[in-house]
Amino acid sequence: MQLEQQLQEKLETRDILLMTHIVLGYPSFEVNREVIRQMVNEGVDCIEMQIPFSEPMADGPVILKANQDSLAAGTTVEECFSFGAEMVQKHTIPFLFMTYYNIIFKYGEEAFFKRAAECGIRGFIVPDLPPEMGKTFLELADRYDIAPILIFAPTSTDDRMKQLSGYGRGFIYCVARRGVTGKKSDFDHDFDSYLARCRTATELPLAVGFGIQSKEDIDALKGKADMAVIGSRTIKLVATEGADAVGPFIAGLR
Amino acid sequence: MQLEQQLQEKLETRDILLMTHIVLGYPSFEVNREVIRQMVNEGVDCIEMQIPFSEPMADGPVILKANQDSLAAGTTVEECFSFGAEMVQKHTIPFLFMTYYNIIFKYGEEAFFKRAAECGIRGFIVPDLPPEMGKTFLELADRYDIAPILIFAPTSTDDRMKQLSGYGRGFIYCVARRGVTGKKSDFDHDFDSYLARCRTATELPLAVGFGIQSKEDIDALKGKADMAVIGSRTIKLVATEGADAVGPFIAGLR
């Protein structure tokens, strides 16, 4: 089943979906495993697993550090694939890979898609790959049936959103604000009109990410977006309070 | 009696004269007094007393330091005059002032000559005052009957020496070599031909200074020059061994 369809089905029973973000190998695959277990248990609908990169240009301090620590601990792309395959086996929700384009490019684009498809990965989020740079990437996504998740930003014009939507599959990742991951966003009037613009531009489900930290934030998105993305918040939580804090935190979000 | 005449008379009984150099107020006028007493006792023929100046451009380290220390101890031009007058009173040999032109200029040229004449000073050595710069100086020297001692250097051409000689009175100060006071000179073949050039250029007695340190040096000058000038050597002696070392040292020179 395609990612979009899967999410749409879930949306029939839930007013908003939850996607969470983990950085593979940080603090360890062991902990990743436990964190994912708790997330799935508490009803997370989708998980993006970041393959760490040495130059995470679009990430803020928390995820940047997670990338660096994971690499310093020796995380390889191969390990990320194995772990991804294991998670797909173990859990029924869709898993995505988030990473920077060089990881894919260096592996070999087609080889990367092939391997990810074998692992059962349902989508890719690549923040530094605009569609203009991703001709072969988008073809391969189609061929291997892995959803290329495109990104809308508050700076995207209506035309640009339409254009992006044309390339996207699965859902659109709406960046809540200018900036990098991790900082709180204001879900104010400007934000609402931005989301309205997003909605007009695409038929795909809308995921909203960057700075979502609490039940209130998520409640504020209901009716306007289809999925809330929790990124840095849980990564920080694991770092400060351990994996066991994740379950209760997720439970409290809905 | 004029300085030249006085020296010529002495030369009738001595094969070479001795002139010594002291820096006024260094290490103190007290010590100057004692040093001069010993010098006169041991038969020095002429003494140049340097009025210290803050910028003794033509002096080497020993005399430079003596100038600075004397000034640091508070020596004034007025004290130098009083001391000069006292020495002239006390001793029969001729006393000269050696200083840089600014001391004279700042005091007022004519006032300076007048005061020096009152003190009984017989000549001035001013190393930074070439005759071209000393028109009024030379006139005043004539008027106050104070000998302007001009200087020959190894770099002076024959013509230049003749020209200088025309302005000089008392004697000519032949700088033994290039350089500043204090360092040893070589009294070699080149030096001999230099002295021969000096002799040809002037009728005035020739004093040789810069780097004369021992009886041998002085012996080497006999028959070639009329007066040997001992400068830094005794100043250093006083500094290291005290005033009492001066008498024996001078005694050993002839």
Place this chain on the structure above:
Amino acid sequence: MDTNGFFGNWGGAYIPEVLHQTFQELKEEYARCRKDPEFWQEYLTLMSTYSCRPTPLTHAENLSRHFGGADIYIKREDLNHTGAHKANNVMGQGLLVKRMGKKRVIAETGAGQHGMATATMAAKFGLDCTIYMGEEDVLRQRPNVFWMEKMGATVVPVTDGSQTLKDAINEAFRDWVTNVDDTHYVFGTACGPAPFPEMVSWFQSIIGIEAAEQIVKYHGKMPRRVYACVGGGSNAMGVFKRFLDEDDVELVGVEAGGHGADSGAHAIRLSSPDATPGVAQGYKTMFLQDNDGQMKQTHSVAAGLDYVGVSPILSDLWEQKKVRFESATDDEVMAALDLTMKLEGIIPALESSHAFAGAFKEVGKLSKEDAIIINQSGRGDKDIFTIAHAFEDPSWKKFIIDRGKEYSSN
């Protein structure tokens, strides 16, 4: 550059969506400027009244005699205001910023020269300014940091990753995506997403345009070779561009050999097999990376060459064999610097000294009838802490120790 910003297989613009619109505007403004002869005229006027353009081409007679080969000419970018070729690019982008109406500029810097130049431009144009600089480079180039701050810029030491140029670039991008509306990122070299590689090269091309005219005037004909150091590649592109279509001129880029090509501690992207194609910092080029695509640590005594990537335009010219690439080790560079100071009274920056070292290895073999140009991208004053350190100058050390004690005690 094709419409997607590629030069052959290299370049492009791999940028987050947040920046898409601002890049559109930048590309349009840049295209307008390129078409507008008045813009270039305004640029020339600025560079000849605020900086010292045309910079001289100096005939290095003593070095030429010393090596006994071709005549050595030095293009004197060190005499630019702020002491390096970086000013050419920055002042050009400054004019662009004025046209775009942005109120704030940010920049990355390695050697500090680009930061200096940007802080200077910001002061002159009345813009807010933040400079990102790897913590290691802050230490290597302390004097530049001091001056940037005195000119009103905020200097942010970057403590991520290798704490050098690439990390400063990442951090500058993070600032840019956050403050994209009022901020322009003054990219410092011919790298990064399109249109930066081409735009920076365009501003820098003034070097080669002048040099070509000057060498013909002094030497009577085109040079046999042109040497430039290659960090990101902007001074190299700047001096090479004009000569690219001259058949008998060989262009030589000299990379940072660090402790040696086999040591793993270097920044050689094109003249050794250590680098492979990759995409990072917004563009595709040859990067020093591992098999997973993670960037490696690089090393050079010259902060401005201590970088994992290289201009996509140079990767293209390398692939087309239109530019030859060589490297010089830290030691060779210090020796070349020493010789140049002693024989010519000229103090090249450590970066520029790579070009000298590269040229010195070859110039003796060329004919006396020929001439070479070495691009002196900057002056070495900024490197005093590194150079005095490298030469282990005892009186310098004593001076620093004494000053340090003085500061500690009050």
Place this chain on the structure above:
Amino acid sequence: MDTNGFFGNWGGAYIPEVLHQTFQELKEEYARCRKDPEFWQEYLTLMSTYSCRPTPLTHAENLSRHFGGADIYIKREDLNHTGAHKANNVMGQGLLVKRMGKKRVIAETGAGQHGMATATMAAKFGLDCTIYMGEEDVLRQRPNVFWMEKMGATVVPVTDGSQTLKDAINEAFRDWVTNVDDTHYVFGTACGPAPFPEMVSWFQSIIGIEAAEQIVKYHGKMPRRVYACVGGGSNAMGVFKRFLDEDDVELVGVEAGGHGADSGAHAIRLSSPDATPGVAQGYKTMFLQDNDGQMKQTHSVAAGLDYVGVSPILSDLWEQKKVRFESATDDEVMAALDLTMKLEGIIPALESSHAFAGAFKEVGKLSKEDAIIINQSGRGDKDIFTIAHAFEDPSWKKFIIDRGKEYSSN
């Protein structure tokens, strides 16, 4: 200059007899050069290929707006090779030395800029080189000392007297009288025995010649005023000379006010009653001396202005009221420097900052129709230790302390 080297009541050549002959030769060679148009042409070629002449005249739009009076133009001697106007004089004397066939040069230096320039010239012309520098200035200008040594010069710290410029001059003279046959003393400013004041001013006059042409080009007419700092007076003479006969141009020399005109700790020779006529260091001028004619201690934050005497030509122009003299205190100078960095992205040397400070006090009162020229004699990079110290920059201090500890521990 009359045949004895006097300008009105000032100047002359009060030199030891040992130097007489060498001064004859120098005067003759100088006279030949002045008559020989090829010499000046050779000089211009050297300055435009080795240094960066003509140096720009920069319109300081932000400073002009800030003060709201006349338009401020800055003559950019800081962009000369080695960073100051000193290069003009030194390169000129270098050509003279070549003609005279001497093999060794010596020089005094205060700020270190003249020493830098001389060491540079010596490297380029293949001459031996010894630089005398007051011990206090060695400390104030440590980076310059390092570079001089690297260019092959011997730097001799002078520990006599006040350990500043005047003492370095004395020591250089001591060297000269010793090594007169093969050595030329490259006097660094428009002072000393004739023909130095005139000769140095001649070489420096290139500044004003260029500036006059440039201001007419940019501003459409002559400036209302021209400002220069005055140490020995060479940069001032350099920029003033061309304007001396222009009726409506007022020339203003700014001296070092140190802790204030009444403090006794300054170097004001002409714009306060503290100085009196005197003869020292080979020439007659206004000196800061006591009643006995002993030179006083002077003080300035700028090593290059910390001097007891002043060009005899300037004393003459002062007496004739053709140049007005003012002073600026250390504090006013630091403030002017700060403002210039922030508003224009330009870092004047501490010496030059005196000219800025002097101009800033007055420019607001002039008409907007008018323009002034400030001569920026040099760049402030060399002053980093003094400036960072004066601004009490905490991160600079920390940096120095850390480096000092590192050096102490091995």
